[in-house]
Amino acid sequence: MVFLQYPPCSTCQKAKKWLDEHGVSYDARHIKEENPTVEELRAWYSRSGLPLKRFFNTSGLAYKSLALKDKLPSMSEEEQLALLATDGMLVKRPLLVDENFVLVGFKPAEWQEILCK
Template sequence: MSSLFIEYPKCTTCQKAKKWLDEQGISYEDRHIVEQNPTAEELRSWIEGSGLPAKKFFNTSGLLYKSMKLKDKLAGMSLDEQIALLASNGMLVKRPIFITNGKICVGFKADEWKAAHRS
């Protein structure tokens, strides 16, 4: 099974993560989060597969998240509404996302990524 790396190339954390993957010799499919925004079906699968709440998939540091005042709105939204919103714009999605061996890693944590890849 190949690994999937979802990134926004201008994001410095994504750049660090990509460099780390390359240094580890981990092969992966690279996907631009804005040009190929995750679909609602993918997002639902990742949220369910990760065991994380949907809120963890939002880019809470992003300008779009802040301008839409989502901090105050998410709690009142259903899972379906949150997924539809995430699927509407890749800039709302936290990145990088690394999917390997059936594990979904959101945000870059080298130890977590290494454990997921080796499992």
């Protein structure tokens, strides 16, 4: 299981603490230093069943400075995936990725349901 995080992010810190408290083992990955690739993002998006927009950090400075709120609707999925792969700060975090699931953002109840069966 891979835990993609931006360490200074308070939500990522809460998610990491939750994983540690629940004894969940994971490989931590700094999302800004080791950006997800287009191939990874495509696979995670496909596995998640979520709309691609959910993978964007819509409250982030990069998202806002690129005016993506207005641009995303006219971009193809491939263009969006390629854009996400250019900057880890565009990607919603934390991400918890396993071969069976992809969790985007930290929702304790959802994580509990999936990880603590």
